[in-house]
Structure formats: structure tokens, C-alpha cells
Amino acid sequence: MAFIELNDVTYTYPLMKEAALKNISYKFEKGKFYGVIGENAGGKTTLCNLLRGLVPHFYKGKLKGSATINGEDIKTIDVDKLSTQIGYIFQNPFTQISGVKKSVFEEIAIGLENLGVEKGEIIERVLKIAKLVNIESLLQKNPNELSGGQRQRVAFASVIAMDTDTFVIDEPTSQLDPDGTEAIFEIIHTLKEQGKTIVLVEHKVDLLAEYADEMLVMNKGNLIAGGPTKEVLSDLSLLEKGAMLPHTVLFNHELKLKGVELEHVPVTKEDCISQLKLRMK
Amino acid sequence: MDNITFANQFLNPRKYGNIILDLNPINRLNIFVALGISTFFVNNYWYGFALVLLFFVIAAVAGRLKRYFSVYWKVLLLFGLFLFVIKAAFSPGEHMIFQLAGIHISTESINSALSLISKVLSFSGAIVLFVQTTEWEDFTYALEHAGVPHVVSFVVLSSFQTISDLGKSAQVIMESQKARGIETDGNLVKRAKAYIPVMGPLVLNAISSVEEKSIAMDARAFSAPVAHTHLMELPEVTKSEKAFVVFIDLLLLATIIGRIVIWLL
Ligand SMILES: Nc1ncnc2c1ncn2[C@@H]1O[C@H](COP(=O)(O)OP(=O)(O)O)[C@@H](O)[C@H]1O
Ligand SMILES: [Mg+2]
Numbered sequence: 246m247a248f249i250e251l252n253d254v255t256y257t258y259p260l261m262k263e264a265a266l267k268n269i270s271y272k273f274e275k276g277k278f279y280g281v282i283g284e285n286a287g288g289k290t291t292l293c294n295l296l297r298g299l300v301p302h303f304y305k306g307k308l309k310g311s312a313t314i315n316g317e318d319i320k321t322i323d324v325d326k327l328s329t330q331i332g333y334i335f336q337n338p339f340t341q342i343s344g345v346k347k348s349v350f351e352e353i354a355i356g357l358e359n360l361g362v363e364k365g366e367i368i369e370r371v372l373k374i375a376k377l378v379n380i381e382s383l384l385q386k387n388p389n390e391l392s393g394g395q396r397q398r399v400a401f402a403s404v405i406a407m408d409t410d411t412f413v414i415d416e417p418t419s420q421l422d423p424d425g426t427e428a429i430f431e432i433i434h435t436l437k438e439q440g441k442t443i444v445l446v447e448h449k450v451d452l453l454a455e456y457a458d459e460m461l462v463m464n465k466g467n468l469i470a471g472g473p474t475k476e477v478l479s480d481l482s483l484l485e486k487g488a489m490l491p492h493t494v495l496f497n498h499e500l501k502l503k504g505v506e507l508e509h510v511p512v513t514k515e516d517c518i519s520q521l522k523l524r525m526k
Numbered sequence: 527m528d529n530i531t532f533a534n535q536f537l538n539p540r541k542y543g544n545i546i547l548d549l550n551p552i553n554r555l556n557i558f559v560a561l562g563i564s565t566f567f568v569n570n571y572w573y574g575f576a577l578v579l580l581f582f583v584i585a586a587v588a589g590r591l592k593r594y595f596s597v598y599w600k601v602l603l604l605f606g607l608f609l610f611v612i613k614a615a616f617s618p619g620e621h622m623i624f625q626l627a628g629i630h631i632s633t634e635s636i637n638s639a640l641s642l643i644s645k646v647l648s649f650s651g652a653i654v655l656f657v658q659t660t661e662w663e664d665f666t667y668a669l670e671h672a673g674v675p676h677v678v679s680f681v682v683l684s685s686f687q688t689i690s691d692l693g694k695s696a697q698v699i700m701e702s703q704k705a706r707g708i709e710t711d712g713n714l715v716k717r718a719k720a721y722i723p724v725m726g727p728l729v730l731n732a733i734s735s736v737e738e739k740s741i742a743m744d745a746r747a748f749s750a751p752v753a754h755t756h757l758m759e760l761p762e763v764t765k766s767e768k769a770f771v772v773f774i775d776l777l778l779l780a781t782i783i784g785r786i787v788i789w790l791l
Contacts, residue, residue: 303741325749333745340738343746344691345663345683350533351757356746358755367757368533375529384529389691404745 246316247272248411248442249296253310256291256300265291267466268310275410278433278443280453280474283463284487289446290336292463293413296444297333298324329360332409334401336416336446341400342388349391349399350375350384356407370406377432378402393420401429411442418449430456454478454491454512462488479510493517539761540664546588550763551665552672553771555656560778562652565645567778567785571637574644581651585658593658601650606643613639662686667760676754680743684736692732699724 249272256266265288273279273296281289294300301308302324312319314327335341346352350371357367375381380398383391388399397420404412414433418426430452437443437456447453453460453474460477462470464486470477477483478490481498493511500507507524511517542548549557558581565574585594617639619632666679703720 297745299741299744303744324744325751328744328747329750329752335738335742335745337738340735341742341745343684343743344687344739345680347663348532350529354757355743358757359747359750359752361750361752361755364536364755364757367755368536372529372533381529385527385532400742407747 248275248315249273250313251295251310252312254295254312255307255309256295257307258291258304259306261306263466264307265466266295269468270310271461271468271471273442273444275442276437276440277458278437278456279445279459279461280450280457281444281446281461281463282448282450282453282488283461283469286465287463287487288466289463290415291466292461293333293415293444293446295319296413297331298322298327299333329407330409331411331413332404332407334404334412334414334417336419338393338397338400338420341403342391342396344389346388348385349380349388352388352399353403353406356403360407370408374402374406378405379428394422394425397421398425398429401432405432405436409441411444412436413444415446416448417445418447426452448489450478450489451491451493451514454493455514462486464488475510475512478512536757539759541761544588546584546659548761549767550760551660551668553763553767554660555665556771557774558652558656560774562649564778564781565648567781569641569785571640571644574641574648577648578644578651581648581655585655588659590658594655597658598651598654601647601654605646605650609646610639610643613642663758664760667756667758670756671760676748680748684739688732688736692728695728696721696724699728 251269251271254266254269255264257264267288269292281292283289291300294304295312296314298314298319300306301320302322308320314322314331343352343355346355353371353374354367357370362370371384375384378398378401380395380402383395383399388396391399397417401414401417412433417433418429421429426449433443433445434456445453445457457474459472460470460474461468462477462483469486469488470480470483478494481490481494484490491512493514493516496517497507497510505524507517507520509520511520546554561577561580565577568574582591582594585591614631614635615629617632617635619630619634619638621633622630623633623636624631662683666683669679669682670676700720703724
């Protein structure tokens, strides 16, 4: 039995005509890193909401098909308990700050307080996560006075600090510069190494290509591709459906037009470089 | 301050080092409100005015005199002066001092006006004083400590935060309006004209972000089925503080009973 199983899931938000998720079937295994891409309004965020039980418990609407987490039907699952098992970092960094704490330190501690972690350990964990996410200089600042990028990192740290087994992360780098983005990916990668299950929605497909085990591509509510990262990202036909593909894949395509054939489609930079080196010999 | 020192502050209960500020917030509320209520049962306006003075003294001792006065002067002006004038000018009375058109000021009307405003001023003084000497965070901590559910205390805290955020965003908008040359100062009508168009979207925005905020809090395991930890704690209430609160409450009770007895006789 897979960790999370979606079987022909169709979901429509309240008062909406068109479904935001259409006949989605997929199996998520424990300990794997899943990347989710696709054009805007493709249903990526809605998929995250489903995986975390917000659909259908917070967003009511119509849910058809079957979805299970650890074998439990998502429709009847205990969402309060789920909140201690699946960490969810939302797309919008502005609404993720509680607004009731005077320092970033206390803001990050909220989740740990709610989990009943002992005080000394809270302090230790907050200091550690702040170092990891590189926001040590923000710890004593008022969370309400942070910039978008700073908020995004604080929101990220606040959820990561809770150390759940699974993380659903929706566009965590939208407000960050390339360095900040790289840093977040490194952390997510470390989490994966620790055995965590990751579902990451991201537009920066070059980075996903490096780290994700499997990729899901969403388009207008449909899952138009899903499977091992290399296979999914080598499929040029996805370009026509609004998905972005790694630069190396596009580069390979150009080479092909010029009559240069590589052994296989490279989805990461390293792969591309090593194949080119082989050809040069 | 480095982060470790900052973090270690949370290991000890929060102390302000001030006799008023270090009262437990619920006890402080109890004491102030008991004093405020007592004026309704003591039939002497000098008592009410004495309380008004006392609240100034307490505010000064707490080091919050400026904060207290910055709000309280509006109460003084609005309730104090306004109510006094109305009451003094229109209440019935026998011993006329001054009479003109519909206005008739008498010894009795002045007395009843003083009695009314002494009550209103001392009661509102108690409330303003509490607000100006209390951090909401401390208050909600104390509430939770006293057994009030987590959700309730969060809603209290978050509502006050929303209101103050609303005020802040309104101010930011007003400043940008001003920068665009829209008049935001001046008489009431002018100000209302500048304010009203921005209030709608502001309030709507606040409401819609409440929904998102509530899911975000859920993501922080807000309703996790375990006992929560409090990073920031307040000191345990001392025996003498407890005794003092009971003493004040008994005094209030005695005053109320006394009043009823006099009224029955
Ligand atoms: N809370 C909501 N209520 C109604 N419709 C929604 C809501 N959130 C998203 N939608 C709709 O569902 C579709 C999928 O949106 P979303 O999952 O946010 O896509 P993505 O994250 O890929 O941009 C869109 O058409 C969007 O308008
Ligand atoms: Mg989205």
C-alpha cells in the first residue's frame, strides 16, 4: 500500500462549475521527493490542499473518487492529527505569519508550542532551524515588519521546525533571489536525505530536475504526466501543454536539429556535461 | 543582544520589574474593574473623582502615564465635558443658577451632572488603564493559564491584532492619499470623505485574510490533540497578590451590600 493513494479523484470548489482536479490517480511513496509543475491555475495548489486534507475538510466542495493517506480515507481522516504528521508551507507568504508574535523567534516557535515540545528543546530547535534557513539576523525582529522574501523564509522555517515526516511545499521560492532559492532547495534535499517525504510545487524546473525522484505535471486540473523525473522531463510534447522543461532538454533538442545525437535526453546539467564530454572524445 | 541571550530569556517567567505591570493581568483587570464598578455604588462624586486621580497615579507608577493620557484625554473631553454640559443644562432642578431659552442650570442639575461624569470617567479610566498597562499576549497567556481554551485566547489576541493592523494600514493609505494631494486633515467632513472610500476594501481584505490565516495556523498544528507548551510564561501569582485581589473584591461586595441595605431601609 502506498503512503498516499489518489484514485480517479475529481474535486470542484464550492460554487465553481469547473473541477480544479480532474480524474487524478497517483501513488505517493514514503521517503520520495515529488516535484509538481504546470501552468498557472493548473491545480497544483489544489492538489496540495488535498494531500494535506484541507480539501475536503476546510474547502468543502465536491470530492469524487478515492483518496487515502496511510490507508485512511481522506474524507473521514482526523485533520487535527494530520496537522502533526504533514507539514504544509503555503504559496502565499503574507498570510502565513500569525501576526500575534513580537519576534520571529516566537513566530517559529508557535508550531512547536502547539506540538507540546518542551521549552528547552523549542529554543534549541528554533536556533538550529534559523541557522539552517539563514535567518539568524531576523530572529529578534517583528514578523509583521518583514519583506516578502523574509516572510517566505520565516514561514518555511516555521513549518520545517515542526519536523513532520512529510512536507507539502507550495512555491516556497517565489519571492526569493537565485541564491535564496538554491539554499531552500539544499534544505529540502537534506530533508529528503533524512527520509522525509516531500511534495514540492515549483516553477524552477531545472532545480527540480536535479533533486526530484518523480515529477507530476498539471494542466487545467488534469495530471498530464507523472512518473520518474527523467522520463517525464524528456517528453518534449509537454512544452505545448504549458509545462516548462529543463534547459538541458531544450538544448538537447536544438542539438538534435543540428544532427548531434546524445545517448539519452539529459535532464540535469551534470548529465548533459558528461554526455557532451563523451561525444567530444 | 545576541540570539542565545535573547532565546534564554524565555527560560524564565517574564518580569517587568514594576509593581503594577507585574501583577497578573487577570488580577490587574479584576482590581481596576472592581474599582471602576465601585463608583456606581458609592453615592458621592468626590469618590469618583478621587478614583480618576488614583488612576493617573497608578499609570505614573506603571511608567505608562503618557500612554494612558494619550487615550484618556479623549474620554475626558467626550464623556466628561460633553456629558457634563448636557446634563447640567437640561436636568430638572429647583434652585436655578442660570436660565436662557431651553437651558436651565440649577444646583441639582450640576450635582447630578457631576455624579454622572464621576461614574463614567472613573469606570472608563479603569478600562483604559488596564489596556494601557497590559500586553495582549500576557493577557491571553493568563487566560489560557486560567483554563480558557486556546482557540478563544487566540481569537481574542488575533482580533486585537487585526484591529491594530487595520489602523496601521489605514494610516499608510491615508499618507499615500495625502501624497497624492487628497486632503486628509481638516474638519470632520473632509476627513470622512478621505476615509470612507478606503475603509471598504480595507475591511474586506482583513476578512478574507482571516480565512487564510486560520488555515495557516492549522498548518502550525494549532488544534493538535496534545497539551501545548508556552514559550513565554508569566510568574506564578504570589499569595499576597491573591490576598490583595480578594480584599478588593470583598470591599466591592461590602459596598454593594451596604448600598442595597441603605436602599431597602
Ligand atoms: N479557494 C478557491 N475557491 C474557488 N476556486 C479556486 C480556489 N482556489 C483555486 N481555485 C480555482 O481552481 C483552479 C486551480 O487553482 P490552483 O490549484 O490554485 O492552481 P495552481 O496552483 O496550479 O496555480 C483555478 O481555476 C482556480 O481559479
Ligand atoms: Mg498555486
